[in-house]
Amino acid sequence: xxxVFAYDATYRNAQATVDQIFADLGVDLTGKRTLIKPNAxxxxxxxxxxxxxxxxxxxxxxxxxxxxxxxxxxxxxxxQANYGVIQDLFDxxxxxxxxGDSLRNFGINLVPRELPSLPDETLYFPQLLFDADYVxxxxxxxxxxxxxxxxxxxxxxxxxxxxxxxxxxxIARDRRHFEMILADVxxxxxxxLNIVDAILAAEGRAKLGTNLRxxxxxxxxxxxxxxDVLGATILxxxxxxxxxxxxxxxxxxxxxxxxxLQIAGEWAPAPDIALPMGFNPGETRxxxxxxxxxxxxxxxxxxxxxxxxCDSCAACVAECPTGGLSMEGEYPALNQELCVSCFACMxxxxxxxxxxxxxxxx
Ligand code: SF4
Ligand code: SF4
Numbered sequence: 001x002x003x004v005f006a007y008d009a010t011y012r013n014a015q016a017t018v019d020q021i022f023a024d025l026g027v028d029l030t031g032k033r034t035l036i037k038p039n040a041x042x043x044x045x046x047x048x049x050x051x052x053x054x055x056x057x058x059x060x061x062x063x064x065x066x067x068x069x070x071x072x073x074x075x076x077x078x079x080q081a082n083y084g085v086i087q088d089l090f091d092x093x094x095x096x097x098x099x100g101d102s103l104r105n106f107g108i109n110l111v112p113r114e115l116p117s118l119p120d121e122t123l124y125f126p127q128l129l130f131d132a133d134y135v136x137x138x139x140x141x142x143x144x145x146x147x148x149x150x151x152x153x154x155x156x157x158x159x160x161x162x163x164x165x166x167x168x169x170x171i172a173r174d175r176r177h178f179e180m181i182l183a184d185v186x187x188x189x190x191x192x193l194n195i196v197d198a199i200l201a202a203e204g205r206a207k208l209g210t211n212l213r214x215x216x217x218x219x220x221x222x223x224x225x226x227x228d229v230l231g232a233t234i235l236x237x238x239x240x241x242x243x244x245x246x247x248x249x250x251x252x253x254x255x256x257x258x259x260x261l262q263i264a265g266e267w268a269p270a271p272d273i274a275l276p277m278g279f280n281p282g283e284t285r286x287x288x289x290x291x292x293x294x295x296x297x298x299x300x301x302x303x304x305x306x307x308x309x310c311d312s313c314a315a316c317v318a319e320c321p322t323g324g325l326s327m328e329g330e331y332p333a334l335n336q337e338l339c340v341s342c343f344a345c346m347x348x349x350x351x352x353x354x355x356x357x358x359x360x361x362x
Pocket of ligand 2: 305309310311312313314315316317331332348349350351352353354
């Protein structure tokens with residue numbers, strides 16, 4: 001079983017922590033083409049906590065170079081962004097500056113692959129992913145209204161180029177199927193090392209994007225499933241309720257109980273983290289209804305817009321995979337018939353203006 005390391009950390013001392021991770025795990029990259037995959041979800045500023053923090057990314061780039069990598073490459077496919085806008089996004093969120101000359105475009109030179117969970121679909125992934133000798137996965141620790149957790153396994157969904165992610169949200173039969181697809185994408189190129197930015201984590205019951213919690217931790221492991229079990233437990237999530245995590249953990253023989261993991265370093269569950277509807281003790285997640293909509297799902301999740309907080313940027317409309325949102329006048333309007341509860345719009349909203357309607361608690 002893979003050991004998990006929990007470090008006390010700040011963004012200011014990120015380099016010392018990453019150097020310690022490389023020492024503790026004996027990372028030797030001599031002659032290896034090394035790919036670093038952050039979570040570069042949006043163009044938001046580092047303080048907004050949506051992305052892997054640039055200070056951590058920079059520290060990993062430096063450590064990989066010191067560890068002898070023949071080439072260090074930083075790449076991600078953020079949201080629905082295609083190859084043409086990836087550079088712009090990295091330019092605005094600070095991750096491009098942190099990557100420096102190591103930044104690569106993950107949206108070009110794509111090669112076809114099929115997944116066991118989607119035998120009739122051909123998906124396209126960057127050749128770069130398969131050319132890399134060593135992959136370092138650098139997610140941000142966040143809750144998520146659809147999957148419960150965004151951490152090491154879910155961060156690999158960014159292997160997929162452009163709008164394919166949106167397509168999969170639409171064609172998945174139900175939530176379990178969607179999360180089996182996540183597990184299969186992960187398995188295409190299992191990361192060699194996972195370093196989780198849990199210094200500033202994102203929480204939220206009804207909205208995403210503005211609720212941050214300082215945890216002061218960096219988690220690391222060669223096992224994405226093991227580090228996700230620990231990350232979920234710190235956030236107060238039940239790992240057995242996170243489908244994508246259960247699928248990968250079962251394949252890899254990782255226990256879903258943090259007390260059964262081999263953990264080095266201090267950790268404890270953070271108190272009173274705001275969890276999404278359906279993920280709190282006593283709540284049940286919507287199950288197998290086909291593409292459960294926000295209106296029809298068992299937990300009655302309905303999107304609501306705070307016009308006071310909305311700046312009419314239309315980022316949510318651009319991210320919606322189904323055309324379920326459109327600008328009507330100054331504000332986005334939801335067509336509930338088209339919504340498949342992927343929550344991409346909530347993740348895209350830098351203002352935290354999109355939330356689950358609190359008058360319909362789970
Ligand atoms: S409205 Fe939001 S949650 Fe619904 S499909 Fe569009 S992006 Fe996904
Ligand atoms: S809800 Fe958020 S993402 Fe959508 S237009 Fe308003 S501010 Fe932009």
